[in-house]
Amino acid sequence: xxxxxxxxxxxxxxxxxxxxxxxxxxxxxxxxxxxxxxxxxxxxxxxxxxxxxxxxxxxxxxxxxxxxxxxxxxxxxxxxxxxxxxxxxxxxxxxxxxxxxxxxxxxxxxxxxxxxxxxxxxxxxxxxxxxxxxxxxxxxxxxxxxxxxxxxxxxxxxxxxxxxxxxxxxxxxxxxxxxxxxxxxxxxxxxxxxxxxxxxxxxxxxxxxxxxxxxxxxxxxxxxxxxxxxxxxxxxxxxxxxxxxxxxxxxxxxxxxxxxxxxxxxxxxxxxxxxxxxxxxxxxxxxxxxxxxxxxxxxxxxxxxxxxxxxxxxxxxxxxxxxxxxxxxxxxxxxxxxxxxxxxxxxxxxxxxxxxxxxxxxxxxxxxxxxxxxxxxxxxxxxxxxxxxxxxxxxxxxxxxxxxxxxxxxxxxxxxxxxxxxxxxxxxxxxxxxxxxxxxxxxxxxxxxxxxxxxxxxxxxxx
Amino acid sequence: xxxxxxxxxxxxxxxxxxxxxxxxxxxxxxxxxxxxxxxxxxxxxxxxxxxxxxxxxxxxxxxxxxxxxxxxxxxxxxxxxxxxxxxxxxxxxxxxxxxxxxxxxxxxxxxxxxxxxxxxxxxxxxxxxxxxxxxxxxxxxxxxxxxxxxxxx
Numbered sequence: 208x209x210x211x212x213x214x215x216x217x218x219x220x221x222x223x224x225x226x227x228x229x230x231x232x233x234x235x236x237x238x239x240x241x242x243x244x245x246x247x248x249x250x251x252x253x254x255x256x257x258x259x260x261x262x263x264x265x266x267x268x269x270x271x272x273x274x275x276x277x278x279x280x281x282x283x284x285x286x287x288x289x290x291x292x293x294x295x296x297x298x299x300x301x302x303x304x305x306x307x308x309x310x311x312x313x314x315x316x317x318x319x320x321x322x323x324x325x326x327x328x329x330x331x332x333x334x335x336x337x338x339x340x341x342x343x344x345x346x347x348x349x350x351x352x353x354x355x356x357x358x359x360x361x362x363x364x365x366x367x368x369x370x371x372x373x374x375x376x377x378x379x380x381x382x383x384x385x386x387x388x389x390x391x392x393x394x395x396x397x398x399x400x401x402x403x404x405x406x407x408x409x410x411x412x413x414x415x416x417x418x419x420x421x422x423x424x425x426x427x428x429x430x431x432x433x434x435x436x437x438x439x440x441x442x443x444x445x446x447x448x449x450x451x452x453x454x455x456x457x458x459x460x461x462x463x464x465x466x467x468x469x470x471x472x473x474x475x476x477x478x479x480x481x482x483x484x485x486x487x488x489x490x491x492x493x494x495x496x497x498x499x500x501x502x503x504x505x506x507x508x509x510x511x512x513x514x515x516x517x518x519x520x521x522x523x524x525x526x527x528x529x530x531x532x533x534x535x536x537x538x539x540x541x542x543x544x545x546x547x548x549x550x551x552x553x554x555x556x557x558x559x560x561x562x563x564x565x566x567x568x569x570x571x572x573x574x575x576x577x578x579x580x581x582x583x584x585x586x587x588x589x590x591x592x593x594x595x596x597x598x599x600x601x602x603x604x605x606x607x608x609x610x611x612x613x614x615x616x617x618x619x620x621x622x623x624x625x626x627x628x629x630x631x632x633x634x635x636x637x638x639x640x641x642x643x644x645x646x647x648x649x650x651x652x653x654x655x656x657x658x659x660x661x662x663x664x665x666x667x668x669x670x
Numbered sequence: 671x672x673x674x675x676x677x678x679x680x681x682x683x684x685x686x687x688x689x690x691x692x693x694x695x696x697x698x699x700x701x702x703x704x705x706x707x708x709x710x711x712x713x714x715x716x717x718x719x720x721x722x723x724x725x726x727x728x729x730x731x732x733x734x735x736x737x738x739x740x741x742x743x744x745x746x747x748x749x750x751x752x753x754x755x756x757x758x759x760x761x762x763x764x765x766x767x768x769x770x771x772x773x774x775x776x777x778x779x780x781x782x783x784x785x786x787x788x789x790x791x792x793x794x795x796x797x798x799x800x801x802x803x804x805x806x807x808x809x810x811x812x813x814x815x816x817x818x819x820x821x822x823x
Contacts, residue, residue, distance in 0.1 A: 246679075247686045254690025262698040265802030271777060342773040358771065417745070418805060 231509045233574065234482040234542060236549045237306035245304055249293055252429075256289040257282065259415040259422065276338030280331050281414060287327030288409060291402060292433055294320055299436040300543070302444075309545030310502075311667060325375045332368055360408035367405035370397050389499055399437075406430060445488075445540035451475060454514065454537040456491070459529060463594045466563060467529045468506065468517045471537060476511035480542075482549060483508055484571035484638070484666065487541035489516070496527055500540060504640075504666070506566040506595065508573045517594065519563035546666040548574040551636045553662065557629050559584045559649055561641025562592060567666050568640055569595045572602040581608035582629045586645070590614050622652040633657050640666040737765045738817030743809030745774035750813040752789075757823050762789045762814065778806050785810045794818070 260282040268274045297317040305313060340350035355365050374395055377383065383391055410416040410423045452473040462468045473479075488500040501524055506517035518528050546567055556579045560568040565585055575581055583603055587593045593612055603610050611628050613620055626632055637658055639649045646667045653663055735753040746769030753761040764782050769775040781803040788797040795815035799807035 247682065250683045250686035251690035251693075254687035254692075255694045256690075257687075258691040258694035258698075262695055267780075267802035268777070271773070271780070273773060277773065339771060339773055342776055343771070353771075 242307040263415040273338035273341030280335030284331035290324035310543040363404040364408040367401040370401035449538040456535040471514040482547040483574035484546035485542040485544040490538040492536040504567040561645035564641030736817040736820040738813035741809040741813040743805040748809040752817040
């Protein structure tokens with residue numbers, strides 16, 4: 208485990224900062240109504256889209272040979288495309304929504320919704336082909352060829368469809384686990400291309416759009432708006448932030464066996480609004496690393512001009528992080544995450560950290576007020592795996608709370624003991640951070656112990 | 671932030687979806703599609719540019735015929751031939767129809783007799799659009815009007 212040269216950049220002692228330094232603002236508070244309004248608007252849009260398919264078809268058209276299939280094809284095509292639009296919105300990282308649900312929450316919905324647009328669009332392809340084949344009295348594959356080769360814009364749409372199918376197949380869990388994450392990710396980005404080339408055939412051929420210039424305009428407008436959101440918040444804003452703050456690595460040091468801290472220096476960090484518990488996607492501009500962005504939490508609030516992150520070495524990328532050279536420039540995306548003090552609803556809090564999950568807990572602690580009397584549980588397999596125990600202890604002491612270290616193998620430690628450590632667990636906001644299995648186990652235990660899901664806030668450390 | 675959806679959220683979603691659905695239906699019934707179409711020869715309700723080919727006029731005795739302009743109606747093009755005596759329409763027929771695909775072709779074949787008889791009874795191009803074939807009807811009416819205009823009716 209190599210440690211890069213120490214230049215004596217000691218992180219300021221937590222004891223010297225009793226309160227949040229004025230020099231770095233907290234991230235804006237989340238407004239739950241934004242999410243609610245967005246969901247209602249999307250639902251209205253979905254109803255309207257379904258209605259488009261129904262209003263522009265008549266009974267005599269449905270009764271004509273192939274008419275019923277064509278109608279179903281129109282319906283599934285519209286519904287599937289609309290849901291694809293929702294999928295894109297879910298990963299557009301619009302700050303107002305991301306603040307409420309968190310990046311992990313948005314991704315969870317993205318994964319849950321995924322089977323629907325792909326199934327509907329696949330059905331659309333099949334139904335339309337069957338319908339037109341019946342009306343032309345030819346075979347399925349012959350009609351497929353006719354549609355693809357003679358109908359305007361259907362060839363690009365068909366290519367787009369096959370790209371979508373390939374992405375869907377590769378995303379099946381059993382297959383996804385066998386592919387390196389970066390390769391799967393690069394393939395997944397082709398979805399934007401697939402959507403772009405499939406767009407035209409809808410307004411050129413769809414009965415709801417042909418001869419309905421207003422509908423065409425609206426459809427184009429919502430897709431342009433979605434593209435605008437993606438360009439702004441996935442690309443534009445991160446580039447702007449990276450250029451504004453010009454982060455670079457100044458030191459890498461070993462915090463514990465297999466755990467390294469990276470200290471970064473940046474400009475104008477007093478203008479970087481970030482809350483304790485949030486994370487960035489980090490793109491280290493070094494050879495072999497610049498084309499990947501990985502999420503790591505800050506392990507402390509910014510101390511302008513310095514930022515700190517702490518990383519556990521679990522694979523190639525994190526091993527490369529441990530070998531980073533001072534002066535390496537960094538591009539960031541974020542801050543993201545709903546694992547913040549803003550999401551508290553109760554006066555007191557409990558923080559449960561598994562392994563490297565202590566990083567988010569450590570920075571979250573800085574944002575907690577005195578009255579919250581936090582109880583912190585640090586869970587690790589071995590004593591030397593407990594990281595930041597002094598810093599955590601000091602921050603907790605300032606807030607009149609207490610710390611427990613739960614050290615031992617998984618078989619030895621019973622999570623149900625949490626209720627003994629924290630008797631008033633049900634009256635607290637509970638924050639859980641760590642590896643996926645740990646967080647799931649703890650959350651299951653919390654539910655069994657009667658902690659409501661509103662009070663539970665989880666941050667899963669998964670790549 | 672709770673990850674579970676309580677029942678009233680589901681109800682709100684259902685209500686919003688239904689609202690959107692109903693709104694489009696309401697808007698659709700207010701729009702002119704499906705109503706009686708009275709088309710002056712200069713307007714077009716089809717997208718894109720209207721292709722007009724040179725109309726042909728044959729004059730023979732009191733009976734005159736003309737073929738209207740080739741009207742594009744979204745799924746193809748249609749040209750209607752009309753035969754008149756004086757200002758009375760004797761016969762109406764489709765001179766030329768080309769469609770994008772065979773569904774529109776078979777649809778047009780179904781509605782042509784209806785449109786033709788309507789034109790005969792209306793003795794003008796002021797015919798009611800056949801529901802389910804609004805584009806074909808519009809194209810038919812426009813081409814017929816173009817033919818009648820050539821004959822000075």
